[in-house]
Amino acid sequence: MPRTGYPRKLLWRWRNNPLRRRHDIVEAWIVLATWTVVAVGGTVTGLVTASTADEMFARQRTERHSVRAELLNDVPRSTGALGGTDRRSASVRWTTPDGSIRTGRTLVSTGLKAGAKVTVWQDGQGQLALAPTGSAEATIESGFLGTTAALALAGLVFGAGAVARWRLDCRRFDEWDREWDLVGPRWGHKTS
Structure with a gap:
């Protein structure tokens, strides 16, 4: 059975490679940080928001x-x-x-x-x-608010990660332009 190289391709930025640039390492850390914040931060934000909303609804039921x-x-x-x-x-x-x-x-x-x-x-x-909101309705609304908060955080984090990666791409394009300005004239002459 042939062995696939998918895990190697997936983690190519982390391996020691002579073609790996500093920007590749930075991008790998950005991707890792984005996914970590989305997974952990989104879960915590959703749970805290749902719990806070549930407490607020319970307080309304006791006060009103x-x-x-x-x-x-x-x-x-x-x-x-x-x-x-x-x-x-x-x-x-x-x-x-x-x-x-x-x-x-x-x-x-x-x-x-x-x-x-x-x-x-x-x-x-x-x-x-x-x-006051009934307990069943409060549970549904708390879950909805928690999910919305988690998705909002995920959207913000993904947006920030996309902007950071876009800035890295702009830097890469600028570096490629500078390198081409150095190498391009040597390739422009005719060899006939």
């Missing part, structure tokens, strides 16, 4: 709680032809746990009359807030 509020004005039924969610912003009044009465605007279902009871969410300071 539902309160019964009274609708202050009528909310007309939606006549939209697109048929999206039938919710509109409306003024509501609610009582905080400390007994103070507050008013604010929040999204409520359409078609309700003034005085109707609706459920709103408030944060720890008694301000209106969005409903």
Whole structure:
């Protein structure tokens, strides 16, 4: 069975070779550093981002709680032809746990009359807030945010590696131009 030289070709920049230039070694280190940062940094960034987002969603679930509020004005039924969610912003009044009465605007279902009871969410300071994300949705969203962060880091690192390699290629082309300027005139004469 013939032996393939693929591992040798793959690692040619690392072998001791009389044709190897300093730029080849630098490029090999750039490629190695790029892949290492993408693999390790991307994993760490993704995990840290997902964990932080999951903690934030869990904190929202503990801080926010539902309160019964009274609708202050009528909310007309939606006549939209697109048929999206039938919710509109409306003024509501609610009582905080400390007994103070507050008013604010929040999204409520359409078609309700003034005085109707609706459920709103408030944060720890008694301000209106969005409903907290459920644990299953939070897990999915945390995973999505972690993956996005890892891919963003990978894109930045690959971009930086590509720019560094492009600069090396420009230097190589300049060196080849200088060398050709020295050797080219000797090849230009006719031998007939």
